[in-house]
Amino acid sequence: MKTESNLEKVLASGRFAVTAECGPPKGSDTAILMEKAKSLLGHIDAVNVTDNQTAIVRMSSIAACSILKNMGHEPILQMVTRDRNRIALQSDIFGAYALGISNVLCLTGDHQSFGNQKQAVGVFDLDSIQLLKTVKDMRDEEKIIGGESIQGAPKMFIGAAANPFADPVDWRVIRLAKKVNAGADFIQTQCIFNMDQFKKFMNQAVDMGLTEKTYILAGITPFKSVGMAKYMSDKVAGMDIPDELIRRMAGVPKEKQADEGIKIAVEFIQQFREIKGIAGIHVMAIEWEHKVPEILELAGLTSERQN
Amino acid sequence: MIVATLKEIDEIRKMIDRYDSVLVVGCDSCVAECAAGGARETMLLASALKLSYLKDHMNPTITEAVIDRQCVDDFIDQIADQVPEHDAILSLGCGAGVQALARVYSDKAIIPALNTLFIGETQSRGVWQENCLGCGSCKLGYFGAVCPVARCSKKLMNGPCGGSKGGRCEVNPEIPCGWDLIIRRLNALGELDRLTEYVPPVDWSTSHSGGPRKVVREDQQP
Ligand code: SF4
Ligand code: SF4
Numbered sequence: 223m224k225t226e227s228n229l230e231k232v233l234a235s236g237r238f239a240v241t242a243e244c245g246p247p248k249g250s251d252t253a254i255l256m257e258k259a260k261s262l263l264g265h266i267d268a269v270n271v272t273d274n275q276t277a278i279v280r281m282s283s284i285a286a287c288s289i290l291k292n293m294g295h296e297p298i299l300q301m302v303t304r305d306r307n308r309i310a311l312q313s314d315i316f317g318a319y320a321l322g323i324s325n326v327l328c329l330t331g332d333h334q335s336f337g338n339q340k341q342a343v344g345v346f347d348l349d350s351i352q353l354l355k356t357v358k359d360m361r362d363e364e365k366i367i368g369g370e371s372i373q374g375a376p377k378m379f380i381g382a383a384a385n386p387f388a389d390p391v392d393w394r395v396i397r398l399a400k401k402v403n404a405g406a407d408f409i410q411t412q413c414i415f416n417m418d419q420f421k422k423f424m425n426q427a428v429d430m431g432l433t434e435k436t437y438i439l440a441g442i443t444p445f446k447s448v449g450m451a452k453y454m455s456d457k458v459a460g461m462d463i464p465d466e467l468i469r470r471m472a473g474v475p476k477e478k479q480a481d482e483g484i485k486i487a488v489e490f491i492q493q494f495r496e497i498k499g500i501a502g503i504h505v506m507a508i509e510w511e512h513k514v515p516e517i518l519e520l521a522g523l524t525s526e527r528q529n
Numbered sequence: 530m531i532v533a534t535l536k537e538i539d540e541i542r543k544m545i546d547r548y549d550s551v552l553v554v555g556c557d558s559c560v561a562e563c564a565a566g567g568a569r570e571t572m573l574l575a576s577a578l579k580l581s582y583l584k585d586h587m588n589p590t591i592t593e594a595v596i597d598r599q600c601v602d603d604f605i606d607q608i609a610d611q612v613p614e615h616d617a618i619l620s621l622g623c624g625a626g627v628q629a630l631a632r633v634y635s636d637k638a639i640i641p642a643l644n645t646l647f648i649g650e651t652q653s654r655g656v657w658q659e660n661c662l663g664c665g666s667c668k669l670g671y672f673g674a675v676c677p678v679a680r681c682s683k684k685l686m687n688g689p690c691g692g693s694k695g696g697r698c699e700v701n702p703e704i705p706c707g708w709d710l711i712i713r714r715l716n717a718l719g720e721l722d723r724l725t726e727y728v729p730p731v732d733w734s735t736s737h738s739g740g741p742r743k744v745v746r747e748d749q750q751p
Contacts, residue, residue, distance in 0.1 A: 304683070332692070333699060333700045346685070347730070349683070351686075351688075352728075352730045355729075385691030388689065388693045389693050389696065389706075389709060390689070390709060393712055396688070396725065397687075400687055400725070403727065404727055459692035460694070
């Protein structure tokens with residue numbers, strides 16, 4: 223075991239892992255955060271705390287991770303390179319680990335033009351792969367960028383994201399390999415809607431031996447309505463939603479659409495369990511966290527975990 | 530070249546209304562190529578200003594001049610005779626031209642008429658594309674002569690982000706994804722292997738992050 227991460231333990235044991243996303247509030251209200259997190263407690267193995275997702279200012283991800291940790295959650299700290307340079311990033315890794323946070327997901331982040339601070343400078347001093355390698359070197363070599371040694375290495379379990387659907391499509395698995403070679407212990411994918419393309423991506427990953435070196439968690443987002451499906455397809459960067467799924471959502475009456483969205487999610491989860499190389503799922507139920515236990519129960523994933 | 534665009538007349542007026550006489554000075558180099566500050570644009574701006582003042586029943590003296598390069602003293606000296614007769618210079622040079630004028634004519638107010646945007650190329654008639662950020666350590670040789678610093682919205686060094694779609698950047702469909710261009714170029718050259726290696730963090734100290742830069746060459750000095 224490289225770290226004290228509980229997520230690492232679960233994945234190493236071979237149990238199908240479940241992580242879910244929890245977005246901090248736009249403000250300092252801890253009650254909102256705790257309410258969301260409470261509905262997930264006991265149902266998942268670890269919780270991702272987003273870092274100013276889609277470039278919208280929110281409570282710091284480290285602070286929120288610490289609060290969730292105190293509630294009994296196993297937090298995964300999401301870190302984007304958009305807002306902080308290498309000085310701040312490395313310092314925050316030290317701090318996060320000192321607070322007992324032992325998982326990190328290294329991301330570049332959505333461009334600031336998507337958010338509510340469009341006039342901001344985009345830092346992008348490092349990219350996500352460089353951040354990943356930096357945290358790995360801090361952990362394994364006990365060195366920061368430039369080679370100076372440190373007092374107390376952050377023993378973090380290190381993750382990265384993968385989007386099997388962005389272009390150029392042939393390049394996606396090469397990028398995954400780059401992340402794995404740079405030290406990604408686990409991968410959480412973008413929301414999967416195009417199952418055929420995802421299976422191709424996973425076949426390539428298995429063939430290249432990547433699933434032997436890293437744990438891949440398949441991303442899933444339940445649709446609340448056909449409107450949401452259409453919005454995600456048109457407006458959210460990096461999404462690939464087949465028309466057939468949108469038609470299926472549109473085909474049921476409005477009041478039944480949420481149930482249909484959950485049904486689709488459950489079917490997808492069941493398919494993920496059959497795909498070679500998938501070590502678990504990552505549920506991104508945006509502002510719908512309280513539905514996660516129901517989805518997991520329907521997918522037959524409840525009894526196995528006690529967090 | 531340096532690419533710039535003309536400011537709105539209202540903004541220019543706000544900066545120069547306080548002067549009784551203004552020397553409008555164009556630059557016949559980069560900003561002429563991008564049709565923002567050459568001889569033609571200088572004439573048009575001077576006429577537009579005169580008209581705009583006329584409407585407001587104001588009558589400042591507005592004189593035109595054009596020099597070959599506003600960023601080189603030898604050329605800047607060509608307007609030395611006209612400068613004392615005016616309260617201010619309105620420069621259609623890039624940011625470097627404006628500041629060079631201010632250094633040479635140190636007791637004169639120098640006002641910019643342009644917004645200086647980037648180092649770029651004329652991609653086709655009427656289209657200028659940013660393609661260099663002057664990072665001070667050119668990496669084009671590794672990236673198929675497409676710059677990941679200037680042409681990727683996130684300055685990524687290790688490949689395209691998850692937002693690249695159909696050759697377009699996630700920021701805006703008007704922006705070609707720089708990484709899509711890099712991969713296509715290297716693929717066509719049979720050199721995709723250049724991209725599989727991990728690229729370590731960039732040394733930004735050679736860029737503007739290291740503070741304003743200066744090149745001093747003794748062999749070029751008198
Ligand atoms: S690598 Fe640097 S110097 Fe070369 S084109 Fe890009 S920004 Fe300009
Ligand atoms: S879409 Fe392409 S150009 Fe835009 S940020 Fe991503 S990699 Fe860079």
